[in-house]
Amino acid sequence: MDLQGCIDPPGNNDIANLIVAALEAARPLIINGIPSLGIPPLDPLGPLGSIEFHVDGESLRLDGQLNQTRVLNLSTYIVCSLNFSLGISQKFDMDLRVEDFHVDGIYAVDGLFAHLFPVFGSGDYRLDAYDAGIVGGAAISYNPISDIASIKNLHLDIFFSDLELVLECILGCGDMSDLINSAINEVAPPMFNAIWDAINPILTSALENGINEILKNISISDIITPEKIAPHDLGNANDFVDLVLTEVDEIILLSGLDPAPLPDATLPLPEGSASLYGGSLSGLSGLHRDGTCTIDRATSWLFLYANIACQEFQTQFLANVTSGTTLTTGAQVSAEVGKVAIYFVARQDVLIHHTDFDQFVITEFGHIDVNIEGMGLLGHMTGELTEAVINLVREDITNMLEGTIKDLIQDALNETPWP
Known part of the structure; x- marks a missing residue:
């Protein structure tokens, strides 16, 4: 796996490292979910509802629909970095890496290749994003009375080095399937984007709720204690x-x-x-x-x-x-x-x-x-x-x-x- 940009330890301070430790310990919960927090099982995640996607490339145009989609390997993440900063520059950001972000399910497509040849088919599909990373950022809310912090408005993005897509039995599993496979690189990105749009809200909600569940048990001043500052008099500056x-x-x-x-x-x-x-x-x-x-x-x-x-x-x-x-x-x-x-x-x-x-x-x-x-x-x-x-x-x-x-x-x- 490409771990470029990762740091050791991944947290930027003691609070961040506590969150990292909790995320590492949460792998069984990711597999089983946390019903009390409304967090479903995330590995595998699914099956998802119907997902539509469209391809409008130079050589291939088609409409597609995905069903019974599952996402696997989310519990194999590595915490690459996690930043939790309080004060004026309050921010939360994280970088998780997954070697093989695997998706599979059933597809159905209908369209044209080279503006001439009909393209159709249905069957099983699998889509792998290799050396993938999920990066996120959020605002931090800190209550000095309760001494508890939380994150809000978490947003996630994904990146990867390679996409590999297999559509089984497109065009009836005949010779024409090889022709379509030559244009498969035009299908994979819009299909992946449609899948990510479907799972992004689920992952965002699960991560935000899970991290806030961790933070609610942390007294910030017990972890990060600023220098003791004596009371100040007028004109002291x-x-x-x-x-x-x-x-x-x-x-x-x-x-x-x-x-x-x-x-x-x-x-x-x-x-x-x-x-x-x-x-x-x-x-x-x-x-x-x-x-x-x-x-x-x-x-x-x-x-x-x-x-x-x-x-x-x-x-x-x-x-x-x-x-x-x-x-x-x-x-x-x-x-x-x-x-x-x-x-x-x-x-x-x-x-x-x-x-x-x-x-x-x-x-x-x-x-x-x-x-x-x-x-x-x-x-x-x-x-x-x-x-x-x-x-x-x-x-x-x-x-x-x-x-x-x-x-x-x-x-x-x-x-x-x-x-």
Whole structure:
């Protein structure tokens, strides 16, 4: 069996390894089912109801129906990997491998080969997917009061290296059956997909119910115990935020973001329009703490409450202004911006030390002072252009702070050990 990508041990932590151990011990239950949980026998699984499939290939078109379908060898799975992560990045995923995913039953088909020859037949069939794997993912729900976790919305997909299909007695078991077998690779995939669509809900429900039955007996804090964190006082993160913002300011300078280029823009005006180009924004490397910053603890997360700000932003543009047949080119547009303040809440998963933002809000946007020179004959439009530039500058700075700068702060929070 191809076990590429498998890990040993397969679980990413103690909880995952407990689930793996329970799945390994559950093979007899997979064969016999668990009636109390509504889980039917899964090996063999079936017989299933009628399954229809369609083939619409280059050389073969047919309609088919499968009955008495059984799926075998599900209890021979190997747990390749299982990830169970709590905290901000809550996720569950698993990878099960089966050497021979075997399906058999009765088929009936009717169609055309090469658009000329009738294709018909019925009888036994068998379909084998070799080196198969079933991968799944789910959301995790954790109740800190009961200290119990569960998975929900599990979804499964299957992959394999080879498909082998045998249709017995197609076209009456005569010589024409060899002709059809030459096109069998066009039949196998749609047949397999139809079978998988039929069994997928059964497997999904069985696995989700079975794993939740395992999890209901596990107290999460007994298995994964985060570091003990002392109660925190207001302002306990001031030095930490100072350090983070120093790193961010250095990265901004090294990345060539101060000054940062601004996108060109076309501004509609009451008497015409203005095209702004060659824009730049200075002052981003002046991020600093702007008040008390505090770290606190809630269940398995650390929360950072921070106030930061930047002062003395400056923007520069060149502008071509048009009104009717009059054109002014190369007008110089500059703007100075007072204080822009931001409040953010960042949270770190204490289990995997990953940081994300819960809030990132611009709480104060200072006065924008615009200066425009070189309007020439269109000087009377300076007032309306000033108003449009104010809105543009506010939008540009907001986009820069809520995009690139927010990402840089998150990177620095991820890379800097939290106190």
